[in-house]
Amino acid sequence: TKKAEMLEAERAKDEMRDIMSRMIGAEVRYARMGYWVRKPPMGFVNEKIETPNGKRTILKAHPIESTWIAKMFELRCRGTLSDHQIVEEVNNLGFKSRVMYFRDHHDKSKIIKTKGGKPLKIKGLWSYLKNPLYAGINLVNWTKENPHKGKFGGLVSIDMFNKANRGKITIIEENGEIKIDRNVQARYQIKKGVRNPDFPYKRIVLCPCCD
Numbered sequence: 001t002k003k004a005e006m007l008e009a010e011r012a013k014d015e016m017r018d019i020m021s022r023m024i025g026a027e028v029r030y031a032r033m034g035y036w037v038r039k040p041p042m043g044f045v046n047e048k049i050e051t052p053n054g055k056r057t058i059l060k061a062h063p064i065e066s067t068w069i070a071k072m073f074e075l076r077c078r079g080t081l082s083d084h085q086i087v088e089e090v091n092n093l094g095f096k097s098r099v100m101y102f103r104d105h106h107d108k109s110k111i112i113k114t115k116g117g118k119p120l121k122i123k124g125l126w127s128y129l130k131n132p133l134y135a136g137i138n139l140v141n142w143t144k145e146n147p148h149k150g151k152f153g154g155l156v157s158i159d160m161f162n163k164a165n166r167g168k169i170t171i172i173e174e175n176g177e178i179k180i181d182r183n184v185q186a187r188y189q190i191k192k193g194v195r196n197p198d199f200p201y202k203r204i205v206l207c208p209c210c211d
Helices: 002-032 065-078 083-092 122-129 158-165
Strands: 044-051 054-061 100-103 111-115 169-174 177-182
Touching: 065 083, 065 122, 065 158, 083 122, 158 169
Parallel strands: none
Antiparallel strands: 044 054, 100 111, 169 177
């Protein structure tokens, strides 16, 4: 009996490992193809569509939450309000974070606590603004080395996203390829030093009159 129980336990572990390998492997593959494989983030809902790869999930704009996200980018691009004033304006539109339910492990019908349902805060605003997903760029853990456009449209354009982030995170699209740069400084903010390649003989070849 002991040997049979050990064999049954090992067989169950192997079966679980096989199931997880197939599921996670498929999620990685479809995420790199531009589809969505997780729960929708703030401002989106999941939608099933027919594709050449079967019935797959993409993101679609939420009818209410998407207006809050678009308003954040719009006010940030306008440049007339501070971040704290933007938070206040979005909260006046009725912003509330999504509610998460925690259930009892023994009785799933029993909710023991909830989380969320709170107004926007300044750190939440910054996290929403720097998320490339709202510009239609799929950047999950499986695609960080090669970000690309998803099979769904973003809530804002790439130009609006770059303008709202003011160089802290920039999406560059060249020849169909997507590149993300962080903390890109303007030319006048870069410390160039004495050695400038545009003037290689500076301080070497001097003026014959005033040196």
